[in-house]
Amino acid sequence: MNESQFDCAIVGGGLAGLCLAIQLADKGREVILLEKEEYPFHKVCGEYISNESYSFLERIGLPLTTMNLPDITEVKISSPNGKSLTRKLDTGGFGISRYTLDALLFELAKKKGVVVWQNAQVNEVVSDGDSFVLRTGRKEYRAKIVCGAYGKRSLLDRKAGRHLPGAIPGALNYLAVKYHVKLDFPPNRIELHNFKGGYCGISKVDGDKCCLCYLTNAEILRENGNTIKLMEQNVLMQNPHLKAYFSEAVFLNERPLTISQITFGKKSPVEQGMLMIGDSAGTVTPLCGNGMSMAMRASFIASNLIDGYLDGRITFAQLTFLYKKEWHNSFSSRIRTGSLIQPLFGKKILTNMAIGLFRAIPWAADKVISATHGQPF
Ligand SMILES: Cc1cc2nc3c(=O)[nH]c(=O)nc-3n(C[C@H](O)[C@H](O)[C@H](O)COP(=O)(O)OP(=O)(O)OC[C@H]3O[C@@H](n4cnc5c(N)ncnc54)[C@H](O)[C@@H]3O)c2cc1C
Structure with a gap:
């Protein structure tokens, strides 16, 4: 060569x-x-990787079936006030x-x-x-x-x-923050918790850790003195689910990983x-x-x-x-x-309304969720 x-x-x-x-x-x-x-x-x-690429990864040589990865089969979504909805995932995914x-x-x-x-x-x-x-x-x-x-x-x-x-x-211009944490958390679930200006996803990955990753707009950080900890306390923890997770989790990195201007x-x-x-x-x-x-x-x-x-x-x-x-x-x-x-x-009111609506018409939630997953290739 x-x-x-x-x-x-x-x-x-x-x-x-x-x-x-x-x-x-x-x-x-x-x-x-x-x-x-x-x-x-x-x-x-x-x-969280959608199962649409599971067979592709195996085909190119990654032995996923031998890796004992969390098999994620349900999603729980909450609005900023903590109202929640749990649904089975059609395609589902895995965590790594x-x-x-x-x-x-x-x-x-x-x-x-x-x-x-x-x-x-x-x-x-x-x-x-x-x-x-x-x-x-x-x-x-x-x-x-x-x-x-x-x-x-x-x-x-x-x-x-x-x-x-x-x-x-x-x-819009977004900011993302990620931690790996130890947390008592169901391995078959991904959770998406909304808060004013963003949302936070949590699911298990390899090594019995959870990935806790959130996206917010840059304005929310500015309103909190450009301090991540302050923003988490003042904004994310207004959602009772996130309050519990941020209080109970053992954070494995000294500092989170962040990217801005997304x-x-x-x-x-x-x-x-x-x-x-x-x-x-x-x-x-x-x-x-x-x-x-x-x-x-x-x-x-x-x-x-x-x-x-x-x-x-x-x-x-x-x-x-x-x-x-x-x-x-x-x-x-x-x-x-x-x-x-x-x-x-x-958007606080809109998300509260959307979760209320999806609780009343769960099949509509399933339709939206399945639109986010593609077919295997
Ligand atoms: C907050 C957040 C959460 C997400 N969560 C999920 C999720 O749960 N599930 C999901 O499926 N997707 C998720 N995504 C999306 C997913 O991360 C990306 O779509 C995916 O990483 C894209 O892969 P990529 O290979 O295109 O880019 P990347 O994985 O970003 O790789 C690009 C690589 O290029 C390198 N690079 C850049 N510039 C140069 C250069 N000039 N020369 C040499 N190297 C260079 C970088 O170092 C990097 O390694 C999330 C995204 C964000 C922001």
């Missing part, structure tokens, strides 16, 4: 990038993946920390022959007609195809003016000749979809089309056209629904 000329280069080694790399390596392609962090590392994420999952996929990718460079932030991608050149601080790489799998926030998007708050029409919505699945996979093409609100499964599904779609291009079965123009088409068919309506629903949550 020529160490700086590849069939495909992937920028970013989250779920989208790692899964794409593994599938292309399985098809015999020479792949390089550049990740700016070093595995294993934590990520802000609710860590991103620390564990991404590291396992990284090992799998290496085993399958993917060249993975860690601590390698890509600063620039340019096309010279025949191929692409990727530049990190240390080295340059060439590839026939480049995929952007760099998530919702990246230097590359900043340079392209793609992700700035407000760059997506109608997008926006939700559609970007573009192809940008300057790069196929965008996962959150880099558009982000769905965690309440209204399953971003991780969407990232994996996008990698599945892209891997088949890229293989066709590298084989000469389709042209580059057909590759980008077909990827855009399949991407829109698979995700557009999910992202649109998400953007419409997201602003309703965290």
